[in-house]
Amino acid sequence: MALCTASQFQNLTLFGVSALSFSTSSHLNLSFNVAAEQNHYAKNVTGLDVCEVIITYTHPGYNDEVNTIVWLPKAENWLGRFLGAGGGGWVTGAENSTLAWAASEGFAVATTDGGHLAESPVQDWALLSPGNINWIPLQNFASTTLDEAATLGKAVAEAYYGMKPLYSYWNGCSTGGRQGHMMAQRYPDQYDGILASASAMQWGQMLMQEGWPQAIMNDLKLYPTNCELEAVRLAAIEACDGLDGVEDGIITLPGQCNFDPSTKVGQSYYCSLTKANTTITEAAATIAKWTWKGATSSRNESLWYGLDVGASFLADAATTCSANGTCTGAPLGFFDIWVRYFLTMDPEFDMSTVNVSVFSKLFHQSVNRYDSIIGTSDIDLTYFKEAGGKLITWHGLADSLIAPNTTVDYAQQVYERDPGAGEYYRFFEAPGVDHCGGGSGWFPGSGLQSLIDWVEKGVAPTRLGAQTQTGAVKRSADLCLWPKSLHFVSGDINAADSFECR
Template identity: 25%
Template sequence: MNTKVTKAYQLVACAVLGASAIGCPSHARPICANQTLPELPDVSIASVAEVPAPAPHCKVSGVIGGKINFELLLPENWNGKFVMGGGGGFVGSVMNTSLIDGSLQLGYATVGTDTGHQGHPADASWALNDLEALVNFGHLAVHRTAVTAKALTKAFYEKPIARSYFTGCSRGGGQAIMSAMRYPEDFDAVAAGAYAVDWTGIAVQATQINQAMYPDPNNIEEAVIGPEAQALVESSYLAVCDGLDGLEDGILNDPRKCGFDVASLQCEGDNSEDCLSAREVAAFKAVYDGPKNSDGDSLYYGFPFGGETAEGGWSRWLTGGMKYQDDDGSFQEGVGSGGFDEPVSPSAFFSFGNGIMQNFVYHDPNWTYENFDFGTYAQDSAAAAETLNATNPDLSAYRARGGKMLLYSGWSDNAQSGLAMVGYYEDVLAHDPSAADDIRLFMMPGVEHCFGGPGPSWVNFLVEIDKWAETGEAPDHITALWLDDSAQPAGGRPVCAYPSVAQYDGRGDPRDPASFNCDAGN
């Protein structure tokens, strides 16, 4: 080893051992230089740079296999652990949502990837007739990035990684579960929120909703259901069901317990603002009841009540309309546009339903949902499902090596149905009831997609899975917080491990977690 490289590795060791170690200068820390990183097969390092914020770190940008871009952040004050952060939507730029949890400030080496393609997270055109891109997106890019990043991390610090984690929501939640299923050695614990794991199921759901909201796919100015109808339905079911949990606060602890029938609002005579047309009722039922085939058989989950008037709810994901478009460029919490233009679309589901069908399933950019009847869909989508879906309830290989999995979802999530989260978890327990020792689900009342809504939605899931992995004690509840305008805690409530539900004591402050307990009888 030449003198220059020897000196670089000595400084790395000094950073790990501390400045008081013999021969270490007081300012010693890992230096950002290519010499400190090994050459790995099929990996190209594009740049290495020192970055001062949000905590001093070394940023390593590279490409795997010529297509999979990644960014590895190596903090000056390393805690000995590694976390990979997930992406959102169709990804398309390097994303690392662990940064929302303060992974760098907590001392984690952390990495994100674009999953092997470039584009807006609502644009799937990159997948058209490109099997390699689909496989990378489906599972391989996250695995290759994790393996590469961990090798670089160990070389940089000259020390083994104590624990490896993955945190993600939406697409990132699906990446977490897919990793545990296909590559059980990659991570010791994962947090999977609002996961997108059944892409062909989501496509059915989105397509039937699009058919109901925009019967003419060329007329996307406004949906069959507008903001006024959404507000009418929300206020109507809350009037009946809000107090079922002992609190009238605009939050349903478990919306499945609300028996309100939207058909009760159908107009008997002329349409008015206080009732719904037959077409509006049918569109609402397309959302709540879920997609069905021509025989009336269920094809995928519907959505529970919640999010009808929320900023990040129905109008963003399910209904919308070009006349209501704004220019904020937002997609979901922690997920940006990557600098790419957003596809012209009245709602996120319009983009996702068409994107999956045109580019993942049929590989036909002219495919349209108009008059589509799902008669051969199961066979048509089988190849895409094999690559993209992470619905296998058998997680025994992951659990056998001590893997832990924390699942979570908002009940008012209008991007990925909370019912789908519950369904997958119940499938896991039906396959092996002992899985509850290592896999826990937390359903968050009043919470939208990943974050936001009337319910308390802030939880540091990286801290939660680290605590579980370090202590071996599975959490029976977690505390979710409301945040004020300056992102400071403004009260909280416990979220109980499913199927338990937080019960109000009838006396205390509704924003004090001590006013609630977890009731397994609900």
Template identity: 30%
Template sequence: MPEFPALQSNSLRAGLAPLAGAAFVVIGSTAIAGECSVEGIPTLPDVKVLSAEPGTEPAPHCRVIGRIGTETEFQLLLPDEWNGKFVMGGSGGFAGNFDNAAVDYRNVVADGWATVSTDTGHKGSNIVASWALNNLERQVSFGFQAVHRTAVTSKAILADYYGSESQRNLFFGCSRGGGQALIVAQRSPNVFDGIYAGAPAYSWTKEMAGRWTHDAQIMFPDSTQISTPVIDGEALGILGAAIMEQCDGLDGLVDGVLNDPRQCDFDVATLTCGDSTSTQCLTPEQVVAANAIYSDAEFGGATWPGTPMGAELPGNPLGWLIWITGGHIEGAGIDFHPGAEESAFEEPPIPNARWGFTTQLMKHFFYSDPEWTYDGYDFTGYDHHAARLGPTLDADNPDLSAFRANGGKLIIDNGWMDGSLTAYGTIDYYERVMEFDPTAREDVRLFVRPGVTHCNGGPGPDGTNYIAALEAWLDTGVAPDQLDAPYVDPRTRQPNGKGGRIICAHPSVVTYDGAGEADDPSSFSCEVPE
């Protein structure tokens, strides 16, 4: 067992009785966790422990399932050899299960971290929202309450079970979990020391309801015909190849990665059939649709930016094919989120993930009408419902002063090749944080990763250890201007021996020196574009 003399509670250091209800013993300076049973987990107000069972993988631990209030359930993993630290893992999509981004992305339990995840107050597929229909309690639990209550409950259990409060508290989430990360930074500023918000789903009303409905109308104008998008697989391949042909080498390397897609000024109209001499062309309707996806969209008095160029190639596992175009195939599911477990719940037919999320959100949150469709929808009434739901669902407040005042550090990131949550939207939130208070850069960093898709994956190196980066920042007080980005095995998240590159804190951009090895970090530097 590890030694944690600095972690012992005052009562333990004094040789007194342990905290009430604790089931641990102390041998010298070594803390030994208590009995893994329902009786061994402390009793807390409005919390019911449903089960507590020993587990062996990836390291010996106690798996606790509990319920807070009426139906918010959580899964807390308590390692037998605790490192004195706690990390909460965010969920994906509409949640409904115990997906834990910290466990999926890093082997945190084997490293000694206690970790928790929550279903956010309901059970179901994470691309279905029927549970929210006319149920304000569930909507509020999903929006922000479940994450806060789960975090503080877990920290109380830890303090009793191990006899010491956790000495470091992190939140690690991507996608919906990235939005949850921003929620706790804004709404629960005293709960976590360090927070990682990857590809944050932070604006459910503007991006996922408004922007994605706009995109669904473009790609599938008839909501009952979802098998073939306006931009089909062939057109998608033509579009992606043409963009790469013109822009891939702008950064000095022809490698399937655009280090900064903002440099790419490709004109989609040059692919219009009839205007082009090539047979590799797009119909006028397809050109209009592509330009609409790339451009800012206006709807119901709101605006949201488009998708960066570079995520079109059909080989991109989490690019346009999964999120924007696609097409419904009978019996085929959509693996839209890294690490998500296969759903045991029934899912409706959907052509792509954006389409699925926006139609579920509009039916069950916005209009409380399971029969709602976007056919003929002109966003009348959108602004009213967005204003009503925004305070519950959105995490767009740029004021992080309370979190920062407690010494909190926040890392935000997005992949440039993400076909889901546009990097432009993430950049916009970060820049609003800086506009609100320019000193926030002392405690907040944004990394936009070239060649990385949704959360991870893609042709770029995606192995940055953000948990280690947060710890180093908290330990030293030195904010990271660049981080290592090794190539990793997608299953184990361990370096695969193929080298890597770096990633840069915004507004700096990864810049190739023009001579070095393409997979050697020393060949790259961080430069602010002119």
């Protein structure tokens, strides 16, 4: 690791930025137990040696400070590939465990902090003062630093290994998925292949959708308990589980599920929180229906998609209850921050006042004010196509944070605009998988290899290999290229060849 010195990289420059410092560290014999996340299966990384390079820079006139972090495996372990690693939530970049996984797979890998450290909450940088958005760090988070990290990361790899990366890839989920789509839309020449799953794209609509159940609860003054809503979810799975030909605890075809939760009102269930039996109320049935229906304006116009049937309610539709049984809404943090800091620009704003009427106005502001900055909704991928890029996306149908139809909507528009989009853009649905993973369904942890095969060998994926991550028995399935869906044919329900796409 003798080449891991700051002087090796100090001649690197990038138009529009001014370097503040270059630092390097040799990390030897690293070990990480990496969970199944960011589009890959769990892995126990041991004996990893990397050179870490951190480039700290500013955009002159912006008064910001951004860090691009690059991990470089030993030259004999590098496979000639570069990887950009995405973030999650309001965090722009990846954790060290993600970088370790990538380096252990032979990638030179880069990420960015976007100008604000992961431990620095968005509340610290969102506003210059109440009523005044801090636009520069938002722009850095949305797009600018992602492009810069790709350019700098590849330059660092070239300086270290003495040759340019042969191929460049992006890998990310949620915010990382949005970032991947942003790269394809705005910086189409940076990556040969992009794996962008459960994407937080169509940002203005997506974030508001996460708060829709809270708005309808405030409007109707109905706040069912979390246990009730979970009982409704389980009843829905029982009702619609078999639509794909097998009852296995997974709803594969949520769009065909016509379950009416009102039919379960009065049904008894056991609540593990209270350790008591109780019954499903009409309030729970009503909120479940509205959550599935999706955001609706005060004029009864459809605004955005709801969660799929079978997804947990306990993120978007969570409540909190006092000892006397009185319950109130518990808005998801992402939605809460978006409304208070970016829409009302008032950290003291009372979220309990967000009823359907207020929600409708905020929804319009959310899209109108921010779509050009962070919306990530551009369906014109012409330049990505011309650059030879390939993009794979997948979305778990049991996603409890981002409605899967957010991705379906985007894919439909891409294919309507270009019927030949399958040459460079492919979408797969993952039944039973929650946000970026989890749930009882099939998680496609080998998606990055499918992307590599598409880019480097020209083998376009028609199926995406996936496995369950829970339960004593691992089940396999090959996810279907949208718009086809998995259907059980016959045989072992744990085997991929027992299912077909139709």
